[in-house]
Amino acid sequence: MKKGFLFLLLMLVAGSARAQSISPVIQQCSTKPNKGCAVNFHATNTSLRPMWVVLEPHSMSLTPEKKPVLRPLDSGVVVALSQQSAKLYPLENHEFEARISCPTVRCAVQISVIFALGRSADNSMNLRLSLPESIYSCSDRVPHGDCRGAMFADAERVKTGFTKE
Amino acid sequence: MRRLLLLLLLATPALPQVGRFDAGTSNVLGSGGGAAVYFPNQLWYFGGGVDPQGRPVISVSDSFSNRGYRVVLGTNPNIGLMADGYGLALSEVGVSVERQGQNSSLLGFAGTIGNAFGTDWLNSTRPQRKFGTGFLYKKNVGRFVLSSLDIYDGRKFTLGAGAAFNGRKFKGSASGGILSGQRFIGGYGTYQPRESVSLYGSSQEYFLPFKATLQRVGAGWSPLSWLNIRANLNDSHTMKTTTGESVGASTRFGPVSIGSTYYRSPSASYIYHVVSERWRRFTVTENVTQGNHINFGISGSYTGNRLSISLNRSLMFQVNGYRETTSISVSIRIHSTVLRANSITDSFGRVIWSSSGQTIQRLGDAQVGIKTAATTFPYLIEGKCEQTDGTKVEGCVLEIGPKHDVVISDSNGRFECRQKKNQASAILVKTEDFLAQGRYMLISAPTTAKPGEPVVIIVARKL
Numbered sequence: 001m002k003k004g005f006l007f008l009l010l011m012l013v014a015g016s017a018r019a020q021s022i023s024p025v026i027q028q029c030s031t032k033p034n035k036g037c038a039v040n041f042h043a044t045n046t047s048l049r050p051m052w053v054v055l056e057p058h059s060m061s062l063t064p065e066k067k068p069v070l071r072p073l074d075s076g077v078v079v080a081l082s083q084q085s086a087k088l089y090p091l092e093n094h095e096f097e098a099r100i101s102c103p104t105v106r107c108a109v110q111i112s113v114i115f116a117l118g119r120s121a122d123n124s125m126n127l128r129l130s131l132p133e134s135i136y137s138c139s140d141r142v143p144h145g146d147c148r149g150a151m152f153a154d155a156e157r158v159k160t161g162f163t164k165e
Numbered sequence: 166m167r168r169l170l171l172l173l174l175l176a177t178p179a180l181p182q183v184g185r186f187d188a189g190t191s192n193v194l195g196s197g198g199g200a201a202v203y204f205p206n207q208l209w210y211f212g213g214g215v216d217p218q219g220r221p222v223i224s225v226s227d228s229f230s231n232r233g234y235r236v237v238l239g240t241n242p243n244i245g246l247m248a249d250g251y252g253l254a255l256s257e258v259g260v261s262v263e264r265q266g267q268n269s270s271l272l273g274f275a276g277t278i279g280n281a282f283g284t285d286w287l288n289s290t291r292p293q294r295k296f297g298t299g300f301l302y303k304k305n306v307g308r309f310v311l312s313s314l315d316i317y318d319g320r321k322f323t324l325g326a327g328a329a330f331n332g333r334k335f336k337g338s339a340s341g342g343i344l345s346g347q348r349f350i351g352g353y354g355t356y357q358p359r360e361s362v363s364l365y366g367s368s369q370e371y372f373l374p375f376k377a378t379l380q381r382v383g384a385g386w387s388p389l390s391w392l393n394i395r396a397n398l399n400d401s402h403t404m405k406t407t408t409g410e411s412v413g414a415s416t417r418f419g420p421v422s423i424g425s426t427y428y429r430s431p432s433a434s435y436i437y438h439v440v441s442e443r444w445r446r447f448t449v450t451e452n453v454t455q456g457n458h459i460n461f462g463i464s465g466s467y468t469g470n471r472l473s474i475s476l477n478r479s480l481m482f483q484v485n486g487y488r489e490t491t492s493i494s495v496s497i498r499i500h501s502t503v504l505r506a507n508s509i510t511d512s513f514g515r516v517i518w519s520s521s522g523q524t525i526q527r528l529g530d531a532q533v534g535i536k537t538a539a540t541t542f543p544y545l546i547e548g549k550c551e552q553t554d555g556t557k558v559e560g561c562v563l564e565i566g567p568k569h570d571v572v573i574s575d576s577n578g579r580f581e582c583r584q585k586k587n588q589a590s591a592i593l594v595k596t597e598d599f600l601a602q603g604r605y606m607l608i609s610a611p612t613t614a615k616p617g618e619p620v621v622i623i624v625a626r627k628l
Binding site for chain 1: 183185203390391418419470501525540541542545560571572573574575576577580581582583598600
């Protein structure tokens with residue numbers, strides 16, 4: 001009886017490692033053609049010092065090996081951020097909103113969420129941590145709204161030689 | 166030497182920045198609280214309460230860092246071989262000095278050493294009676310972190326070694342050795358050869374209040390984007406050995422997920438069916454448990470910025486096999502204060518509960534806060550920050566508008582700020598706060614900015 005109690009206890013107090021974080025890291029949004037969609041994500045400063053956060057959106061495509069390739073935003077792709085930068089106080093969980101509009105049937109955007117400690121002295125290093133927030137947007141005709149799966153399938157078709165739809 | 170230690174102990178640090186205050190109680194973890202005061206390079210910690218056996222515990226420490234050295238006077242809870250929650254957790258009360266290099270660190274300590282005792286509200290130890298001394302050495306070799314722990318307490322040796330690896334497809338750690346004459350070994354590993362396949366395993370030993378070992382291996386496979394198959398093997402060793410196996414599959418159609426899992430252990434076997442619907446921040450789950458008799462259950466959760474509450478029914482592996490458990494969790498966040506309450510009830514009606522609170526308070530010029538949900542306002546003020554020769558400056562800091570919204574330029578020197586109204590806003594360039602390397606002075610900048618009229622800020626780097 002006592003041993004069972006111990007295991008319940010372990011489940012109750014089990015902790016997890018802490019680090020600067022964003023969540024969720026991958027999002028999908030399906031929308032009608034020529035209409036944008038909005039996604040929300042959180043950036044958390046788990047440290048006990050204030051930190052700065054700067055968001056940088058990029059267009060993203062996948063190589064045939066399904067590796068992401070980043071480039072400046074394609075023409076016609078619009079990413080409207082609720083805030084492009086923010087100061088996160090100790091332990092703050094900050095919500096950002098990104099409204100994405102694509103001129104094509106499907107597109108992917110990666111927002112680099114850059115955490116910076118700020119400068120404490122003139123000769124100090126400015127350390128930065130960049131976490132990627134990937135957003136896959138597609139037409140609402142894609143089955144189950146699986147925009148990411150559709151882009152991966154596109155990459156697979158290119159690899160195997162099939163022509164793109 | 167005594168004078169040096171006294172000097173270090175009584176050294177008055179700079180103004181404190183942040184204070185963290187914790188308190189909590191539980192029907193099996195004891196009660197207590199602690200306060201941590203953070204200075205730029207120093208941390209004071211005071212904690213106290215009663216341990217699970219009702220004995221008083223006190224934890225006091227003063228740790229400070231300077232020029233690559235970190236000195237801790239009092240309780241140091243980090244002298245074991247821990248990686249991602251697995252390994253040997255030891256704590257020491259005395260003096261410890263750590264030398265932090267680029268790829269290695271060496272920690273030397275002297276004092277009474279015991280197993281670490283940590284809860285949400287108190288980090289402490291139950292020191293052994295013998296005085297001991299030892300070293301903990303860590304070295305980074307490529308993607309490996311290698312560790313070595315050596316302690317001598319005048320009667321027995323504690324020797325241990327550990328290795329942790331963090332790769333693209335594999336992540337894990339292992340440690341083992343002898344703890345005061347008792348052998349210990351543990352670790353975990355996860356391997357994901359493809360995106361649709363994951364394998365994992367873990368083994369952990371616990372020494373208080375008696376020795377117990379919990380081992381687990383499992384695999385997950387998603388042959389289709391909407392289908393997930395998983396299997397687990399569990400094994401626990403205390404006075405007796407208990408094993409358990411489970412295999413299940415789940416699928417998802419939009420906001421609805423459906424799954425069934427077969428659980429088997431020597432004491433009982435179950436088939437557990439679950440249907441879960443998610444709508445915005447609400448999740449509702451219905452489950453049917455087929456065992457000796459059929460049980461129906463319903464649970465749910467709400468997850469918000471300020472309030473999270475969940476009632477969850479599940480099957481958990483315990484020392485006597487799989488058991489139905491009910492857990493309740495409530496978390497309330499009010500500004501920088503978090504209140505939590507958790508409980509787990511097993512099928513015999515035994516309840517383990519705990520409640521705790523934590524608050525972070527500004528003590529110096531630091532600020533603490535929690536923001537509300539994001540809103541994308543329609544009017545965009547944008548611009549760029551560059552040097553006189555046209556070089557883009559990353560990390561320019563500006564305040565815009567009556568609310569002094571702080572904006573920072575990105576790697577292209579670009580910044581933007583969204584406003585509720587289509588009107589001009591004041592701009593203040595804060596060169597003294599720039600995140601960019603070096604010191605800057607302002608050459609030119611407008612005093613106001615309007616949506617639709619890009620702003621150019623020219624700065625020059627001071628030599």
